Amino acid sequence: MLITIEGIDGSGKSTLIKRLENRLSDLNCVFTREPGATWIGKAVRQAIAEETDPISEALLFVADHAMHLKTIVWPALDDGRIVISDRFTDSRFAYQQVTLSGVIDDPGRWLAALHEGWSLTPDLTFLLIIPPARAIERIDREGVLEHFEREEVLAAVQQVYLSRARVEPERFVLIDAEEEMEEIASFVAEEIRRVCGSQEAHRQP
Ligand SMILES: Nc1ncnc2c1ncn2[C@@H]1O[C@H](COP(=O)(O)OP(=O)(O)O)[C@@H](O)[C@H]1O
Numbered sequence: 001m002l003i004t005i006e007g008i009d010g011s012g013k014s015t016l017i018k019r020l021e022n023r024l025s026d027l028n029c030v031f032t033r034e035p036g037a038t039w040i041g042k043a044v045r046q047a048i049a050e051e052t053d054p055i056s057e058a059l060l061f062v063a064d065h066a067m068h069l070k071t072i073v074w075p076a077l078d079d080g081r082i083v084i085s086d087r088f089t090d091s092r093f094a095y096q097q098v099t100l101s102g103v104i105d106d107p108g109r110w111l112a113a114l115h116e117g118w119s120l121t122p123d124l125t126f127l128l129i130i131p132p133a134r135a136i137e138r139i140d141r142e143g144v145l146e147h148f149e150r151e152e153v154l155a156a157v158q159q160v161y162l163s164r165a166r167v168e169p170e171r172f173v174l175i176d177a178e179e180e181m182e183e184i185a186s187f188v189a190e191e192i193r194r195v196c197g198s199q200e201a202h203r204q205p
């Protein structure tokens, strides 16, 4: 089972993941993230910092995803583990749709073609929704802003996330990210237990 946590920068994904690590410790989940901790992940972070070319930046995100699948996601799923990822392919569709707009024709189609035939769709995606100005306030408290971390960029990214959620309502669970984190974490943990429990029940003869 593959579960992803998505949302704009500052929406609370990494805080939520930390809470889930505690709340779901008995489920032996694999917690992971994109961009990852490999050398490609480092290259991605360098590309973000340099902000030179959105096409090479997008391709590095895809390379990081391929490495992530090969080294972490597939092995864990093959072992029957629950994988919970802080960002996954929806991040690419949401952010690169915005950064590549006006750079290449139909970025959505280009991104879909790049993932075709080897990637996978999560079983369940929690999407944290927050007014972009609130997200920027939260990030601002932490220091330097990356090039995505501008209100108009995050607003556009969130719109793409929401339009993806409208197309696949059975996969996406929308969360109000301005709620208390304790409440968000207990709701998400319960949902994960419910979905994983019902999958177990399906498996029984
Ligand atoms: N529900 C919440 N209420 C108040 N503050 C929050 C909440 N969720 C996250 N924060 C704070 O907002 C900041 C950004 O959260 P973070 O988890 O790093 O976001 P992300 O991983 O999505 O960029 C952190 O300082 C965090 O403590």
Ligand SMILES: Cc1cn([C@H]2C[C@H](O)[C@@H](COP(=O)(O)OP(=O)(O)O)O2)c(=O)[nH]c1=O
Binding pocket: 008, 009, 010, 013, 014, 034, 035, 048, 061, 087, 088, 089, 091, 092, 093, 095, 096, 146, 148, 149
């Ligand atoms: C995974 C991924 C991330 N990103 C962006 C989102 C973030 O602004 C940036 C770094 O990701 P991350 O470190 O997860 O940012 P945050 O914790 O602030 O949410 O990379 C993409 O543009 N495309 C992608 O495919």
